[in-house]
Amino acid sequence: MPLVTSTKMFEKAYAGNYAIGAFNVNNMEIVQAITEAAKEENAPLILQVSSGARKYAKHVYLMHLIQAALEDTGLPICMHLDHGDTFELCKSCIDGGFTSVMIDGSHHPFEENIRLTKQVVDYAHDHGVVVEGELGRLAGIEDDVNVADKDAAFTRPEEVEEFVTKTGVDSLAIAIGTSHGAFKFKGEPRLRFDILEEVQKRLPGYPIVLHGASSVVPEYVEMINANGGKMPGARGVPEDMLRKAAAMAVCKINIDSDLRLGMTGTIRKYFNEHPEHFDPRQYLGPARANIKEIVRNKLVNVLGCNNKADEVL
Ligand code: G3H
Ligand code: 13P
Ligand code: ZN
Numbered sequence: 001m002p003l004v005t006s007t008k009m010f011e012k013a014y015a016g017n018y019a020i021g022a023f024n025v026n027n028m029e030i031v032q033a034i035t036e037a038a039k040e041e042n043a044p045l046i047l048q049v050s051s052g053a054r055k056y057a058k059h060v061y062l063m064h065l066i067q068a069a070l071e072d073t074g075l076p077i078c079m080h081l082d083h084g085d086t087f088e089l090c091k092s093c094i095d096g097g098f099t100s101v102m103i104d105g106s107h108h109p110f111e112e113n114i115r116l117t118k119q120v121v122d123y124a125h126d127h128g129v130v131v132e133g134e135l136g137r138l139a140g141i142e143d144d145v146n147v148a149d150k151d152a153a154f155t156r157p158e159e160v161e162e163f164v165t166k167t168g169v170d171s172l173a174i175a176i177g178t179s180h181g182a183f184k185f186k187g188e189p190r191l192r193f194d195i196l197e198e199v200q201k202r203l204p205g206y207p208i209v210l211h212g213a214s215s216v217v218p219e220y221v222e223m224i225n226a227n228g229g230k231m232p233g234a235r236g237v238p239e240d241m242l243r244k245a246a247a248m249a250v251c252k253i254n255i256d257s258d259l260r261l262g263m264t265g266t267i268r269k270y271f272n273e274h275p276e277h278f279d280p281r282q283y284l285g286p287a288r289a290n291i292k293e294i295v296r297n298k299l300v301n302v303l304g305c306n307n308k309a310d311e312v313l
Contacts, residue, residue, distance in 0.1 A: 001070060001313070003099045005130045006078045008312045009044050010171060010207035010251040016311075018304035019246035022046035022209075023295065024082060024256035026053045028065055029284050030263070033291035035069040035077070041306040043299045045075055046100070046252060048082040051089055059096050076312045080132070082254070090120045094129045102173070106134040110159060117167040125168070132252075135163055136175030138212050152179065157198035164203060171207040171252060174199055178212035182221070182234040182257050191241050193248075200249040207251035213237055214257035215302075217294060223265030227272045234261075242302050253303060262294045263287045 009020045023034045025047050038045045047069070049062050066079050080100040081093040090101045103120040105113035117133045124131045136155030139148065155174040164172060176192040178184060199208060216236025224231050242253060266287040270277070277283065300306045 001074060001076070003066070003070065003079050003097070004076045004312065005099045005128070006046060006080070006207075006252065007130055007170065009046070009076065009078065012308065012311045013246075013251040013305065014205060014207055014249065016304075016308070017247040018308065019210075019242075019250050019253045020044055020046055020305055021295070021298050021303050022048050022080060022082075022252050022254045023259065024048050024050060024053065024254075025062065025065070026057055029288040030259060030291060031062075031065045031069055033259075033288045034295050035073050035075065037292045037295035037299060038075055038309075039073040041296060041299045042309045043075070043303075043305045043307070044077075044309045044312050046078045046080050048080040048102075048254070049093075049098075050082040051084070053082075054093075059093075063097055075309050084120070087116065087119050087123070090131075091123055094124055094127050098129065100130045100132065102132040102134070104134045104173075106137045106173075106175075110163075114163060114166050117163075117169055121168045121170075130170040132171045132173055132209055133163065133167060133169040134173040134175075134209075134211075135159055136173075138175050139179040154192055154195055155199065157195055157202055160199050161202050164206065171209050172199075172203070173209040173211050176210075178210060178237055180212045180257070182214070182216050182231060182236070182261065184212065184214075184216065184237060185235050189235065189238050189241065191237070191245070193244065196245065196248055196250070203249070206249065208249040209252040209254065210242075210245055210250045211254045213242055213245075213253045214255050214261075215239055215242070217258050217261060220258075220261040220265035220290075220294075223269050224261065227265070227268035229264070229268055239302050243304070246303055253298075255298060258294055258298075259291050262290045266290045 139152035270283040
């Protein structure tokens with residue numbers, strides 16, 4: 001089957017109180033790990049590509065890897081641009097076959113964010129592609145934009161109706177206390193569910209997106225640190241908070257850092273245990289297997305989207 005948009009995925013996820021996993025992909029092993037877990041759990045999927053990933057692996061390679069995953073699994077898969085920051089980048093992904101793009105105008109003033117988002121929406125909708133926008137700024141690294149803690153800002157619920165109405169955007173990422181990367185909270189993890197609730201009230205039935213949603217799986221942080229790495233104080237979003245968000249208006253949950261930690265931890269451990277090995281398949285194979293189990297846990301125990309693929313076919 002061809003790539004799909006996220007429209008039907010979000011309709012079903014909203015009604016069923018679950019969320020779709022949006023996992024970042026950078027190479028073949030990551031694509032295979034995610035899609036094999038989703039195949040075994042019969043889960044619909046969003047595979048997302050950042051501009052950094054596109055520079056690293058090239059558009060055409062990622063497109064063909066995802067085409068291969070479609071052929072191999074028969075799953076409904078949406079291919080999404082993560083954190084597009086210009087019209088030109090979004091256009092290039094739309095022209096190149098993506099079925100969904102994010103235009104992240106969150107660092108612009110409100111009116112400019114509306115203008116830029118609407119420009120992308122107009123072009124995308126003419127080409128059958130859906131668009132995610134963002135209001136509020138997450139701390140952390142968003143591609144080339146490094147948002148310092150002091151510049152982070154929660155979403156203002158009083159702005160969401162105007163933003164969605166004026167832009168026609170299909171889903172909205174909001175900032176409620178998550179951030180990108182492996183160091184999300186200085187103290188106890190806390191998310192502003194009151195903001196999510198207020199947004200949900202103002203936009204009934206409308207799909208909300210949560211970025212920065214890795215749980216920073218302790219097993220892999222420990223594996224990294226036990227094998228020569230140094231990640232003091234890593235802390236992510238607790239799984240019960242993600243389950244709560246998924247049962248509310250959040251229909252798309254973005255996960256990248258957990259896959260990076262899984263891959264790095266596994267490879268560090270492998271080299272420590274097998275310093276004489278140099279065949280990449282020897283260490284990439286176990287890394288792929290562990291990413292697959294991380295993804296399976298998300299699909300089944302956190303997002304609740306296992307056995308939902310048939311709903312959107
Ligand atoms: O939110 C950002 C994603 O984790 C992608 O990161 O820009 O390093 O590919 P990247
Ligand atoms: P994490 O860094 O928490 O995995 O977030 C990823 C993300 O939001 C990609 O857009
Ligand atoms: Zn993000």
